[in-house]
Amino acid sequence: MLTAILHRRRKAAREAAEAAKLAGKSAGEIAEATHRVYGVRLLIAGLLWVSVFLIARGLLAMDVGSSWVRAGIALVPVPFFVWYLMTWTKGVAQMDELERRIELEALGFAFPAALVLLMTLGLLDVAITLNPDDFSVRHIWAMLPLLYYVGLWRAKARYQ
Amino acid sequence: MKNRLKVLRAERDWSQQDLANHLGVSRQTINAIETEKYDPSLPLAMKIGKLFGQCVEKIFTLEE
Numbered sequence: 684m685l686t687a688i689l690h691r692r693r694k695a696a697r698e699a700a701e702a703a704k705l706a707g708k709s710a711g712e713i714a715e716a717t718h719r720v721y722g723v724r725l726l727i728a729g730l731l732w733v734s735v736f737l738i739a740r741g742l743l744a745m746d747v748g749s750s751w752v753r754a755g756i757a758l759v760p761v762p763f764f765v766w767y768l769m770t771w772t773k774g775v776a777q778m779d780e781l782e783r784r785i786e787l788e789a790l791g792f793a794f795p796a797a798l799v800l801l802m803t804l805g806l807l808d809v810a811i812t813l814n815p816d817d818f819s820v821r822h823i824w825a826m827l828p829l830l831y832y833v834g835l836w837r838a839k840a841r842y843q
Numbered sequence: 844m845k846n847r848l849k850v851l852r853a854e855r856d857w858s859q860q861d862l863a864n865h866l867g868v869s870r871q872t873i874n875a876i877e878t879e880k881y882d883p884s885l886p887l888a889m890k891i892g893k894l895f896g897q898c899v900e901k902i903f904t905l906e907e
Contacts, residue, residue: 779867779868779869779872780868780872780883780884780887781868781869781871781872781875781881782869782871782872784881841880842871842874842875842880842881843871843874843875
């Protein structure tokens with residue numbers, strides 16, 4: 684059903700771009716319309732990925748099935764994340780040069796920040812043995828997108 | 844890098860959004876170029892030159 688919805692959206696976006704060209708709309712207006720379509724698509728892909736992750740997390744917390752079934756459930760969110768990533772990549776391809784630079788600077792901040800975070804937590808774990816209920820990988824990964832958004836905010840502020 | 848983009852835009856009575864629409868970039872990009880926080884790529888600079896009918900060196904000048 685979702686594929687059908689996305690197919691319809693894609694078709695609608697193509698038709699809108701054609702109509703915009705015929706109506707004599709500028710390159711900027713067409714780009715803005717394309718941005719909006721990708722924004723909606725990214726939101727749908729992101730919400731779907733997070734929903735599937737939360738469902739998988741909930742099922743695993745209920746301790747159901749054999750270890751093979753549980754491993755399968757743990758892998759279910761991966762294709763949804765890949766889809767989200769592909770949507771994001773397509774969105775980046777539609778961006779102008781400054782927007783791409785902002786994305787790059789955001790990642791340029793997020794990667795070293797993630798490295799420092801993991802290094803420090805690793806050292807703290809050796810020093811004082813961190814509580815795995817608070818500082819295991821299953822909690823820390825969620826901090827990495829936050830670092831990206833901090834990087835995005837910093838980069839956007841720099842060019843405003 | 845200094846530029847005369849704001850002056851050229853004002854001469855045509857265009858808003859930043861108008862110029863962005865002509866060039867196919869975001870308004871934020873135009874603002875960042877005008878406030879000299881961002882130097883455009885060579886293709887974009889040439890596109891700007893073509894739009895205003897001037898060579899790139901007359902719009903963008905390197906600061907010594």
